[in-house]
Amino acid sequence: MDAASPRTLPVSARIGADLKAQIAQGVYPPGAVLPSTRALAAELGVSRTTVTAAYDQLIAEGYLETRPGGRTRVAAGILAGPSPAAAVAAAHHLSAFGRRVLAEPLPQGAPGPAIDFLYGDLSGSDFPVLAWRRALNAVLLRRPARLGYGDPRGLPELRAALQAYLWRARGLRCGLDQIVVVNGSQQGIDLCARLLVDPGDRVVMEDPGYRTARQAFAAAGAAILPVPVDAEGLQTGCLAGIGPARLAYVTPSHQFPLGGVLPAARRQALLAWAESCGATIVEDDYDGEYRFDARPVEALVSLDRAGRVIYVGTVSKTLSPQLRLGYLVVPPGLSEAFTQAKRLADRQAPGLEQAALAGLLAEGGYERHLRQARRRNAARRAALLSALAESFGGEVRVEGAAAGLHLVAWFESLPAAAEAGMAASARAVGVGVYPVGPLYHDAASRPDRAGLLLGFAGSEPDAIRTGIRRLAAALAGGISVRG
Numbered sequence: 001m002d003a004a005s006p007r008t009l010p011v012s013a014r015i016g017a018d019l020k021a022q023i024a025q026g027v028y029p030p031g032a033v034l035p036s037t038r039a040l041a042a043e044l045g046v047s048r049t050t051v052t053a054a055y056d057q058l059i060a061e062g063y064l065e066t067r068p069g070g071r072t073r074v075a076a077g078i079l080a081g082p083s084p085a086a087a088v089a090a091a092h093h094l095s096a097f098g099r100r101v102l103a104e105p106l107p108q109g110a111p112g113p114a115i116d117f118l119y120g121d122l123s124g125s126d127f128p129v130l131a132w133r134r135a136l137n138a139v140l141l142r143r144p145a146r147l148g149y150g151d152p153r154g155l156p157e158l159r160a161a162l163q164a165y166l167w168r169a170r171g172l173r174c175g176l177d178q179i180v181v182v183n184g185s186q187q188g189i190d191l192c193a194r195l196l197v198d199p200g201d202r203v204v205m206e207d208p209g210y211r212t213a214r215q216a217f218a219a220a221g222a223a224i225l226p227v228p229v230d231a232e233g234l235q236t237g238c239l240a241g242i243g244p245a246r247l248a249y250v251t252p253s254h255q256f257p258l259g260g261v262l263p264a265a266r267r268q269a270l271l272a273w274a275e276s277c278g279a280t281i282v283e284d285d286y287d288g289e290y291r292f293d294a295r296p297v298e299a300l301v302s303l304d305r306a307g308r309v310i311y312v313g314t315v316s317k318t319l320s321p322q323l324r325l326g327y328l329v330v331p332p333g334l335s336e337a338f339t340q341a342k343r344l345a346d347r348q349a350p351g352l353e354q355a356a357l358a359g360l361l362a363e364g365g366y367e368r369h370l371r372q373a374r375r376r377n378a379a380r381r382a383a384l385l386s387a388l389a390e391s392f393g394g395e396v397r398v399e400g401a402a403a404g405l406h407l408v409a410w411f412e413s414l415p416a417a418a419e420a421g422m423a424a425s426a427r428a429v430g431v432g433v434y435p436v437g438p439l440y441h442d443a444a445s446r447p448d449r450a451g452l453l454l455g456f457a458g459s460e461p462d463a464i465r466t467g468i469r470r471l472a473a474a475l476a477g478g479i480s481v482r483g
Contacts, residue, residue, distance in 0.1 A: 011046055015054040023063060023074055030078050033071045034064065096199070097219060104215045115467035116432035119257075119406045120321060121458030126373055127320055131365040135356040152343035153335075154181025154327070155354045161361035162313075162327055169367075170288065171298035172311065174329045180338045181349045185286060185314040185326040189213050189249070191341050192282050192310060193220040195334075196247055204248035204279075206234050208439035208446065210256045213249055213284065222246075226441035231399075233260035236269040244277035252300045253288035257408055257439055257453050259400015267300055274308045281309045287317040289370055291403040292378050307331035315357065317405060317457070318370055323353055377405060383461035384454060387468035405457040408436055414450035416443075422450060425474040431467045 009017065022028050034040075037055060041048040055072055058064040065075045094102065112118055153159065159179040166172040182188040189212075197203060199221025205214055207226035218224060225245060227238050233255040250270065252262035262270070274281050283300045291297070301309040314326035330338050342348070360366045381401060388396050388409060401407040414422070419435035426433045436451035437443060456464055 012050045012053040012057070015040075015044070015046075015051060016057050019054065019058060020063060023078055028074045030074050030076050032074045034073065036071070096221070100219045100221065104219065113427055113432040114430040115459060115463050115470070117452075117454040117456065117467065118432055118434065118458065119453055119455030120316070121455060122317070122320060122405075123376070123458055123460065125460075126376055126457075128360075128365065128369040131360060131369065132319075132356060135359040135365070136352065138359055139352055139355040150348050150351055152339050152348050153177070153179065154349060155351060155358060157362075158354045158358035161358045165361055165366070166299075166313070166329070169296065170285070170313075171302040172329065173302070175332065177335050178329050178332060180328045180330060180335075180342055181354060182326045182328060182342065183324045183346065183349050184316055184321070185284060185312050186212060186216070187345070188312045188314075188326050188328045189282065189284070190216050191328070191338060191345065192247070192249075192280075192312075193217045193222070195337055195341055196280055197222045198246075201246035202242075202244070204239070204242065204245045205441065206250060206255060207441045208257055208436065209249070209441070210251065210284065210286075211439055214441065217247075217249065224441060226445065228445065229255055229258055229260060231258075231260050232266065233262035234266065234270065236266045236273065239270070239273045245279050247280045247282060248274065249282045249284065250300070251284050251286065253285055253297050254290075254404045255400070256284075256286065257400065257406065257436060259402065259404060259407065261297055261403070262300070267303055270300070271304060271306070271308065275306045279308065282312060283309050284312045286312075286314060287404045288313075289318055290374060290377060290405060292374070292381060293402055301329060307333065310334070318366075318373060319357075323357075325349060325353055325357060377457050379461055380456040380459065380464060381407075383464045384456045384468065387465045391468050391472035406453060406455040409452045409454055410447075411450040411452070416446060416448050416450055418450045419452070422452065422475060425477070426471050429470045429474045431470045431474070433471060 019028070019034070028034065034055075035043070037048050037051045041051045044051070055064060059066060059072075062075055063078060064072050066072045112121075156176070158181060159176050162179055162181075163174060163176055166174065180188075182191065193216045197217060197220040201222055202225050203217045203222040204225045204227055205217070206229050208229070209226075214224060225242050227242065228235050233252060234250055248270070250262070252267060252270075254261065270281065273279070281300070281304075285299055288296050288299065299311060301311040308331070310331070311329040312326065313329070315323060316326065319325075328338060357366070360369075384407065385398065385401060388398060392409075392411075395411060395413055397410045397412055399408045399410060411418075411422075416437060419437050423433055423435055434453045436453050437446065439453070440446040459467065
């Protein structure tokens with residue numbers, strides 16, 4: 001029963017009041033059948049007589065009606081009242097953080113089109129169903145004697161498996177206490193913002209860059225300092241003119257979205273800048289496992305000798321974004337703070353999935369799957385590149401295709417203002433493409449040509465080729481330029 005029902009009323013009257021409220025809110029519209037008195041009595045843990053008395057009172061008041069041999073129904077003509085949400089919407093006070101969060105646009109929740117080049121999606125056919133099921137079954141069969149909360153940093157066996165994997169695959173050496181398992185890389189970025197940024201603190205970000213990370217730091221009250229990128233990633237030569245900052249967020253192994261790989265000289269310059277002004281660097285290695293022409297480059301953190309880099313990793317681009325599993329490698333001096341913040345945020349990441357991932361890493365299944373995923377995504381990438389060349393020829397310049405799971409297609413003859421019209425025209429023929437414009441901090445700093453961010457990991461080669469042909473046909477039919 002509703003906790004708001006007056007406790008001084010008899011139980012039958014409280015049941016009646018709750019039913020009236022549900023009828024008023026449209027939970028039970030006119031003509032709706034109510035539960036039987038026996039079923040409702042069992043659900044509420046009261047006698048059937050008590051429920052019958054409540055029903056009889058509502059029948060007498062005209063809210064309910066019944067016929068011999070029929071079920072009790074809501075009377076015809078009863079009008080629903082305003083919903084409680086509408087009645088109290090103006091009564092809530094948002095904190096400054098809440099107002100900053102609300103100022104950011106929500107992503108569209110509508111279903112994607114038939115062929116969708118949305119970055120971040122993976123093909124369902126790539127998920128290692130049998131290996132994952134074996135790993136989950138092995139965990140379930142262990143049947144611990146006691147179920148309780150675990151270490152906020154994550155299961156020890158998963159952190160040990162990640163420690164070994166990061167050493168092998170990314171050249172990263174760290175202690176177990178430095179690893180914190182989080183619910184996807186986005187929670188890791190959010191924890192960095194909450195723990196390291198006070199309102200007004202200056203945060204360096206790549207421009208263009210990862211929009212959701214920018215929103216997380218802006219929600220924390222950061223003053224965003226956009227630094228331009230080029231074909232080699234962040235232009236570290238601009239840092240001297242910016243001056244000191246609290247933090248820098250970078251994607252050095254595969255700049256998002258333009259795809260540059262930060263060379264050694266710039267990595268050293270970035271680390272020297274951070275050490276000189278006491279800044280922390282957040283290295284987001286969101287898809288560093290995917291290179292198609294060479295082995296993955298070593299992480300920036302592997303060069304860090306001053307303890308200034310926080311490494312953010314995830315399995316969202318290798319296994320599935322639905323698993324919500326990521327991890328941080330933090331400097332030793334920050335381990336306790338991140339552990340406490342994770343504990344307060346949600347106690348711990350899901351234990352069953354952690355244990356399954358630990359098993360997959362330990363027995364080599366994760367890296368076998370990753371090798372297969374690389375081959376499949378290399379085929380998808382090749383299909384996208386050939387389709388763009390066939391359909392657009394020299395009209396399109398591709399950037400950032402050497403690594404990762406997306407590329408940017410620049411349409412040299414179309415202005416930046418055409419992007420929204422291009423996306424709308426594509427959607428009209430069942431194809432999802434995404435403008436690069438929103439990834440720029442300042443629209444005035446971007447080149448005046450249309451660009452589309454095209455993710456290819458969620459579709460098969462035939463669908464990719466069909467999607468690009470449809471896009472070309474839609475654009476040939478003309479687009480509206482929206483400035």
